[in-house]
Amino acid sequence: MDTAELAAIASDHRVHRTFAFVDLCGFTDFVDDHGDDGAVQELQILRSAVREVTPLFGVRVEKWLGDGLMLVGVDSEPLVGAALAIEQRHSRAGRLELRGGVASGAVILLEGDDYVGRAVNLASRLCDIAEPGQLLAATDDLELPEWVAAAEHDPVVVKGMADEVAVVALSPDRAVLRRKSRTRSANALLAVVEGITRPMRTWSQAG
Numbered sequence: 328m329d330t331a332e333l334a335a336i337a338s339d340h341r342v343h344r345t346f347a348f349v350d351l352c353g354f355t356d357f358v359d360d361h362g363d364d365g366a367v368q369e370l371q372i373l374r375s376a377v378r379e380v381t382p383l384f385g386v387r388v389e390k391w392l393g394d395g396l397m398l399v400g401v402d403s404e405p406l407v408g409a410a411l412a413i414e415q416r417h418s419r420a421g422r423l424e425l426r427g428g429v430a431s432g433a434v435i436l437l438e439g440d441d442y443v444g445r446a447v448n449l450a451s452r453l454c455d456i457a458e459p460g461q462l463l464a465a466t467d468d469l470e471l472p473e474w475v476a477a478a479e480h481d482p483v484v485v486k487g488m489a490d491e492v493a494v495v496a497l498s499p500d501r502a503v504l505r506r507k508s509r510t511r512s513a514n515a516l517l518a519v520v521e522g523i524t525r526p527m528r529t530w531s532q533a534g
Contacts, residue, residue: 341433345403345468346447347410348454349427350395357423369423370394376416384409389442395454399442403431404470410462411475411499428453429464429497445488452485453494466493476500 351357351373358366377396381387386400386409400406407429414425430453434444446465453463463480471477476498482491 340435340437341444342436343401343431343433343468344442344446345400345406345429345431346389346442346450347398347406347427347429348392348395348451349398349410349413349425350392350454351421351423352426352459353423354394369421372421373413373417373425376413376421380409380412380416384412397447397451402470403429403464403468404472407462407464407469407475407497408472411497414460414462415499424459426454426457426459427462428455428457429462429469431465431468448487449485449492452487453483453492456483456485462497463494464497466495469495471497474500474503 351369354366354369357369361369373394373396374391377388381398384400384405386398386406388396389399390397398406398409400409410427410429414427417425428450430446430449432444432446432449434442434446437443449465453465457463463483464477469477477495478498480494480496482493485492
């Protein structure tokens with residue numbers, strides 16, 4: 328079987344997905360300072376937020392990764408919304424900040440339950456690069472909810488990738504949320520993000 332035949336077979340297994348990796352910043356030091364009980368409590372706060380938010384956006388947890396997780400969705404808009412909503416919910420009770428990375432693209436769906444490809448690796452690397460409290464997203468195929476703001480960010484060098492990657496830093500747009508909510512509390516924010524799935528905008532249309 329030559330390379331062309333292998334590529335043709337692989338293409339039959341390719342799907343377009345968006346991925347997000349999210350993890351707790353400084354978790355190892357936190358465990359040293361607060362012990363196992365404190366660590367378990369922090370992880371439970373994170374997982375509770377994740378389980379509360381993900382069904383609202385139609386995305387799912389692909390993997391739990393110790394002090395983090397991998398999310399997957401068909402479209403970037405609801406997945407971005409879920410990642411930011413998780414951060415907002417976790418911030419109410421958690422003591423550690425979250426960071427995350429988002430990327431979209433065609434990947435191989437292996438044996439029906441595992442994703443292999445550039446977008447997976449890129450989302451993971453962007454999470455590693457992100458600062459505490461920051462969500463970095465690759466701009467390729469990026470669609471955003473109306474209530475999400477995208478701030479300019481310098482292109483990043485990603486290990487294992489030849490070219491620099493264009494990224495933006497994502498955060499809730501407080502002005503939009505204020506127009507849609509009576510308060511700025513986390514409860515009001517969740518009510519907002521729960522109800523918003525449209526309109527979306529592509530990165531090329533943003534700004």
